Structure formats: structure tokens, C-alpha cells
Amino acid sequence: MSTTLPPASPRHEERLLIAGELRGAADSGTFEVLNPADGTVLGKVADAGPVDMLDAIGAARRAFDETEWAADRQLRKRGLTQLLDALIEEKEELREELIAEVGAPRMLTYGAQLEEPLEKFRWHIDHIDEFEWVRRLDDAVNRFSGEPSQRWVVKEPVGVVAAITPWNFPFGLLLVKLAGALAAGNTVVAKPAPETPWNATRIGRIVAERTDIPAGVVNIVTTSGRDTAELLVTDPRVDMVTFTGSTVTGQRVLECAAPTFKRTTLELGGKSASIILDDADLAQAIPQALGALAHSGQGCALPTRLLVQRGVYDQVVAGLTQAFAQVPWGDPQDPSTMAGPIVSARQRDRVADYIRTGKEEGARLAVGGTVPDRPGFWIEPTLFVDVDNDSTIAQEEIFGPVLVVTPFDTDEDAIRLANASRYGLSGYVTSASTERALRIARAVRSGTFMINGGSFSGGDAPFGGYKASGIGREGGREGFEVFTETKTIGSALPLPLA
Numbered sequence: 001m002s003t004t005l006p007p008a009s010p011r012h013e014e015r016l017l018i019a020g021e022l023r024g025a026a027d028s029g030t031f032e033v034l035n036p037a038d039g040t041v042l043g044k045v046a047d048a049g050p051v052d053m054l055d056a057i058g059a060a061r062r063a064f065d066e067t068e069w070a071a072d073r074q075l076r077k078r079g080l081t082q083l084l085d086a087l088i089e090e091k092e093e094l095r096e097e098l099i100a101e102v103g104a105p106r107m108l109t110y111g112a113q114l115e116e117p118l119e120k121f122r123w124h125i126d127h128i129d130e131f132e133w134v135r136r137l138d139d140a141v142n143r144f145s146g147e148p149s150q151r152w153v154v155k156e157p158v159g160v161v162a163a164i165t166p167w168n169f170p171f172g173l174l175l176v177k178l179a180g181a182l183a184a185g186n187t188v189v190a191k192p193a194p195e196t197p198w199n200a201t202r203i204g205r206i207v208a209e210r211t212d213i214p215a216g217v218v219n220i221v222t223t224s225g226r227d228t229a230e231l232l233v234t235d236p237r238v239d240m241v242t243f244t245g246s247t248v249t250g251q252r253v254l255e256c257a258a259p260t261f262k263r264t265t266l267e268l269g270g271k272s273a274s275i276i277l278d279d280a281d282l283a284q285a286i287p288q289a290l291g292a293l294a295h296s297g298q299g300c301a302l303p304t305r306l307l308v309q310r311g312v313y314d315q316v317v318a319g320l321t322q323a324f325a326q327v328p329w330g331d332p333q334d335p336s337t338m339a340g341p342i343v344s345a346r347q348r349d350r351v352a353d354y355i356r357t358g359k360e361e362g363a364r365l366a367v368g369g370t371v372p373d374r375p376g377f378w379i380e381p382t383l384f385v386d387v388d389n390d391s392t393i394a395q396e397e398i399f400g401p402v403l404v405v406t407p408f409d410t411d412e413d414a415i416r417l418a419n420a421s422r423y424g425l426s427g428y429v430t431s432a433s434t435e436r437a438l439r440i441a442r443a444v445r446s447g448t449f450m451i452n453g454g455s456f457s458g459g460d461a462p463f464g465g466y467k468a469s470g471i472g473r474e475g476g477r478e479g480f481e482v483f484t485e486t487k488t489i490g491s492a493l494p495l496p497l498a
Contacts, residue, residue, distance in 0.1 A: 020215025123459025
């Protein structure tokens with residue numbers, strides 16, 4: 001395990017943002033933020049209660065109904081550009097903050113933890129001008145008067161959006177929700193995960209102090225209370241909920257949102273299959289399989305289930321066994337670290353339980369499986385081979401540095417095994433044959449797919465899943481449009497729409 005000295009600590013924002021005001025919780029409550037790498041207390045943040053959450057919802061409602069935010073696209077562009085510019089100015093502080101509170105390896109902050117979300121945010125700002133806000137249909141004839149009618153389709157913001165985000169990629173997942181919702185003209189109440197609140201409160205401070213975004217358009221509410229958080233999905237003043245997190249919690253969100261008919265988008269769990277065919281370049285395929293360990297496996301779309309054709313199975317297992325033993329894991333401050341800590345003691349214990357279950361159910365433990373005796377929350381990179389695809393560790397989302405490997409015989413077997421899952425978030429295949437790879441990519445029921453290490457990532461790329469992996473998409477044209485309502489207008493008189 002690698003160890004380096006940490007840099008100087010960044011300044012952290014402890015306050016809520018409600019109605020344009022940076023403030024503490026109404027009852028002065030706070031909760032601690034821990035460093036998952038050593039278990040020490042990094043600091044604190046405001047612990048909002050029901051009064052604070054209701055204030056935030058009311059502020060968002062008023063801002064949508066009474067300010068020009070929903071109608072003025074130029075105001076939206078200016079405010080969001082100011083936010084992006086300020087985030088870029090504070091990027092290095094934000095980088096250190098993410099490493100500290102998330103346990104994110106430094107190398108990941110140059111990708112999905114920090115740099116990529118900023119790039120995607122800019123795409124959403126540009127899309128304000130590119131989006132088709134108004135579309136004219138062919139004229140119709142009034143069946144009673146015989147007179148022609150103009151027909152228009154108009155896109156409008158949904159209203160007040162509740163954005164609920166998890167702890168694994170907190171900044172990126174919050175930023176993509178803010179980008180789509182705000183660029184489309186909505187107002188937002190954001191609730192970050194209590195394990196990783198400071199990147200969200202930093203955004204709140206910047207919105208309040210460095211942008212022209214009207215008061216109440218963005219509200220950041222940190223809370224450790226489930227009842228307080230659930231107000232976001234039960235309050236009738238909230239029009240839409242966008243949630244990223246576990247499938248179990250996603251089910252709860254749907255239950256709570258149903259009585260008020262809120263629009264709901266869910267980006268949930270995954271158990272994504274990565275398929276290595278017998279014609280694959282193993283020198284490429286084996287290192288790519290280590291992607292399951294990125295951020296210690298704490299990613300919903302990571303390739304945590306590896307399906308390997310029998311003709312190359314023994315070679316792949318031997319190569320993985322050697323590679324796992326050499327994976328750079330440890331201190332997230334070290335630029336070479338691939339797998340850092342688990343976010344919390346609770347999550348570490350959950351992963352350890354899955355490892356015990358895997359051994360009890362007969363999978364062969366090839367590498368790892370231990371909980372290191374050291375401060376912080378750690379699991380050694382773990383490789384299970386000869387895994388039954390119906391077993392617990394092959395079917396349930398572990399969310400830790402655990403890769404399970406299962407053999408298969410034919411391409412049809414690979415497709416069947418990949419689809420034999422309640423999830424459908426992502427998929428991967430490695431093959432020398434474009435035809436074989438594309439056939440598998442089209443047959444696997446997942447919202448995203450990668451061939452031979454290719455990447456789909458970008459602000460213009462929609463992301464989301466099939467089945468229990470979610471409802472709707474984030475990012476891209478589809479992810480932008482989900483934050484709009486559709487109104488169809490017919491008029492006997494010409495309309496000044498454009």
C-alpha cells in the first residue's frame with residue numbers, strides 16, 4: 001500500500017444555501033465529515049432539519065414562479081457560465097477536497113471525479129442555444145369552421161427539481177443534474193450524500209457569491225436525516241425528482257413520489273458484464289478488466305462481472321491473478337493509486353460480508369479478500385474465479401474492489417449470462433472481430449456499451465440503464481429534454497413564436 005504526505009487542506013464550506021443566503025441549520029445542528037483513508041474527522045457541515053428543507057423548497061418554488069429564470073435564456077447562460085468559471089478557478093482546491101472527503105484516488109480527479117464533469121457542464125450551457133425550444137407542425141384545418149390553424153410544440157421547464165446524489169462520484173453526479181435542470185430553466189433543491197457534502201456546499205457558496213443566478217434558483221441542503229430528505233420527494237411543490245443511488249433507495253423514491261405524480265428519473269445500480277471472447281487481444285483485455293477496481297469498485301457502471309470464453313479462460317485467470325497482486329492501491333493522495341479506501345465503515349463491512357458469502361457459496365478466491373488492520377476503511381483488491389453466474393456475488397452489486405470471473409462456451413452463452421441480471425446499466429466486450437463484438441453489444445440489454453476499450457463519455461452522451469438500473473437518462477440531448485415539459489398549441493391567428 002502506497003503512502004504520501006497530503007497537501008495543505010482546502011477551505012471547506014459548512015453552510016447551507018437557501019433562498020440565496022448562506023446559513024447554518026435552523027437548530028444549529030451539524031454532523032462530522034470523515035476522511036475514509038484514515039477515519040479521522042475532517043470537519044463538519046450544517047445538518048438541516050425539516051424547517052430548513054421546507055424553506056429551501058419554498059424558495060425554489062418562488063424563484064421558479066416569480067423570477068425571470070425560467071423564461072430568460074440569456075440570464076441562464078450568464079449565470080451558469082459564471083458558475084463554471086468560478087469552479088474552474090477553484091479547481092485545485094476542489095480536487096484536494098474530493099480526495100479528502102470521497103477518498104477518490106488523485107488519478108480519478110483528472111477524469112470522472114472532476115475534470116470530465118466540468119467539460120460536460122460547458123456542453124449544457126452551449127445547448128441552451130442549440131436546443132429546439134419551439135417546433136412548428138404543419139397547419140391543420142378546424143373541422144368546424146374550415147379555417148386553418150397554426151400548430152406549435154413548445155418546450156418549457158418542469159418547475160422545481162429535487163436533485164439527490166450519492167457519495168461515490170458526488171461532484172460529477174451533482175453537476176450533471178444541475179447542468180440539465182438549470183439550463184432547461186428549472187429551479188433546484190440539491191441534497192448531497194452526508195458522507196460527501198463539501199463539494200456541494202462549495203457550489204452553493206459560489207452560486208451565492210459569484211454568480212447572477214437569482215436567489216432561490218439553487219438551494220443546497222445537507223442533512224443526515226432520512227425524514228428531512230424524504231420531504232423532497234413528498235412535498236407537492238416539488239415537480240420532479242432526479243435521483244442517483246442504490247436500486248433499493250430508488251424504489252423508495254418512486255413510492256414517495258407517486259402520490260403527487262412527480263416526474264422521476266433514476267440512475268441506479270449495476271452489475272455490468274465485461275465479455276472477453278476467444279479471439280481477444282489478452283494483452284489489452286486483461287489490463288482493461290482491472291477497471292473493476294477503479295475507485296475501489298465504487299462505481300455503478302464498472303465492469304465488475306467478467307465473462308471469459310473457455311478457450312482463453314485459464315490464460316485470463318492466470319493473467320488477472322498476477323495483475324491483481326500488483327494493483328497500486330492505498331493512499332488516494334499518491335498519483336499512482338488506482339484503488340483507494342471504501343467510503344465508510346458501514347460500506348466496508350458490507351463489502352466484507354459479500355466476500356464471506358462468495359467463499360461460502362463455493363467461488364474460488366484467487367487474490368485478496370482481507371480487511372487490512374489499519375486506520376480508515378479498506379478492503380484489499382479481491383478476485384473470485386470459477387463463479388456461478390447465479391451466485392450472490394455475481395448477481396448483487398457489491399460496490400467494492402471485487403471482480404468475479406465466470407467461464408462461458410459460445411457467444412450466445414455470453415449474451416445469455418450478461419442478460420441474466422436484474423441490472424442493465426453498462427456492458428463491455430473485447431474481440432478481434434468487429435462483427436462479433438457489435439452483435440454482442442446490440443444483444444446485451446444495457447444503456448451503455450463499450451467495445452475494445454472504447455469510451456462513450458461526453459456531455460453530449462446520454463447515460464442511464466435498462467431494467468433495475470434506472471429510468472431516464474442524464475446528459476446529452478435526451479438528458480436535457482427530460483427536464484422539460486411539452487406543450488402543444490393550436491391557434492387560428494398567427495403566433496410570434498420562434
